[in-house]
Amino acid sequence: xxxxxxxxxxxxxxxxxxxxxxxxxxxxxxxxxxxxxxxxxxxxxxxxxxxxxxxxxxxxxxxxxxxxxxxxxxxxxxxxxxxxxxxxxxxxxxxxxxxxxxxxxxxxxxxxxxxxxxxxxxxxxxxxxxxxxxxxxxxxxxxxxxxxxxxxxxxxxxxxxxxxxxxxxxxxxxxxxxxxxxxxxxxxxxxxxxxxxxxxxxxxxxxxxxxxxxxxxxxxxxxxxxxxxxxxxxxxxxxxxxxxxxxxxxxxxxxxxxxxxxxxxxxxxxxxxxxxxxxxxxxxxxxxxxxxxxxxxxxxxx
Numbered sequence: 536x537x538x539x540x541x542x543x544x545x546x547x548x549x550x551x552x553x554x555x556x557x558x559x560x561x562x563x564x565x566x567x568x569x570x571x572x573x574x575x576x577x578x579x580x581x582x583x584x585x586x587x588x589x590x591x592x593x594x595x596x597x598x599x600x601x602x603x604x605x606x607x608x609x610x611x612x613x614x615x616x617x618x619x620x621x622x623x624x625x626x627x628x629x630x631x632x633x634x635x636x637x638x639x640x641x642x643x644x645x646x647x648x649x650x651x652x653x654x655x656x657x658x659x660x661x662x663x664x665x666x667x668x669x670x671x672x673x674x675x676x677x678x679x680x681x682x683x684x685x686x687x688x689x690x691x692x693x694x695x696x697x698x699x700x701x702x703x704x705x706x707x708x709x710x711x712x713x714x715x716x717x718x719x720x721x722x723x724x725x726x727x728x729x730x731x732x733x734x735x736x737x738x739x740x741x742x743x744x745x746x747x748x749x750x751x752x753x754x755x756x757x758x759x760x761x762x763x764x765x766x767x768x769x770x771x772x773x774x775x776x777x778x779x780x781x782x783x784x785x786x787x788x789x790x791x792x793x794x795x796x797x798x799x800x801x802x803x804x805x806x807x808x809x810x811x812x813x814x815x816x817x818x819x820x821x822x823x824x825x826x827x828x829x830x831x832x833x834x835x836x837x
Contacts, residue, residue, distance in 0.1 A: 544631045551634040556621025556689070559637075559682055560614050561597070566602035569776060577601065581677035582645065584652040585669055594677075603683030620693040627696065636692065638661050640685045640758035646748035650692060654746075676747035684755035687723070691716055691759045720756075722786050727752045798826035 543548060550771060552558060567578055577672045582598035583591070604610060625633040652673065662669050688726040693700075694716025732747035796813035803826055805811060812827045819836040 536761050548631045550680060551630040553625075553630050554622070555625065555630075555634055555637055556618050559621075559685070560618055562597070562600050563602050564616065566600040567606050569600070570606070578674070582672075582680040583673050583677040585673035588652075597678050598677070599641070599682055601678075601681040603681045603686065617689055621689050624693055625688065626694065635756070636762055637689075638835065640754060643679060643754040643758050644685070647754050648677075648747075651676075651746050652748055665736075672744070676744055679747040679751045681751075684751050687719070688755045688759050691720060691755075692763075694719075695763060699725050716794075723752055723756055727756065729806050768779060796824055798829055799823045799836075800825060800829040805819065 566577070569580075578595035578599075579591070580594060580600055587594050587807065595784075603700055621633070624627045628636075636770055651683070655672075662672075694712045697712030698711065702715065703709055703711050730745045730748040730752065736747060797803070797812075798813065803811060805813065813824050814827075814830050816821070816833070816835065817826050821836060827831055
């Protein structure tokens with residue numbers, strides 16, 4: 536995975552979008568403007584897969600404009616909050632890695648939407664004989680798709696990368712963000728299970744609608760789980776280690792006489808032996824780096 540990511544980044548990294556979170560927020564602004572000035576046009580921008588296969592291919596992109604909620608003062612606060620989180624993740628991870636994470640979540644949502652359509656036609660072939668019913672299902676179901684859950688995946692990623700950072704809950708109570716991430720992850724899991732159960736067990740003829748919610752939530756969680764499981768298993772630096780490496784580089788800039796790499800056990804540096812490899816330990820609490828001989832044999836610092 537490490538070599539694969541490096542090759543892809545070397546080949547396509549120049550096309551990565553800088554300040555991607557700000558771009559998404561500008562999409563929201565455009566969506567809110569449309570919601571106020573021409574709300575009927577929003578129906579022509581949603582991720583309606585039935586309309587897409589009938590030629591309205593612009594919906595594959597324009598659904599990103601659909602605003603995640605009604606507009607009020609709390610919307611402004613939340614958008615500023617996610618801009619701050621996303622900007623910090625992009626700075627620590629790098630533009631390419633952050634782009635991959637965001638666009639993977641978007642792609643999973645699109646693929647999931649088409650999977651729902653394929654499954655409905657497969658298990659309910661009679662739907663094709665009632666086109667008005669089909670248009671109503673997919674038209675209303677597409678309203679579940681917005682970048683709201685993409686934003687939530689940014690929050691989960693930030694909580695995973697900076698678990699000890701604090702936020703002020705209700706502007707008063709300091710809380711470590713990892714606890715908010717855990718609580719939110721549990722809430723998403725419960726909502727996902729509830730929607731899936733309703734889609735299977737509910738006798739309501741419009742129970743199809745629950746599957747759209749399943750896809751919207753599932754794409755967010757799956758993007759987070761896949762990206763970080765693969766990162767921890769196949770990439771030599773997981774997000775927390777990337778953060779520590781960035782902090783270590785900042786320390787070097789402040790004190791240029793410090794060696795770039797130094798083992799916390801034996802004290803050897805890359806200046807002593809340029810062939811040595813150094814790694815940060817994800818289980819140690821702090822910026823502790825170890826040479827290849829002590830990475831797996833040291834006692835973890837808590």
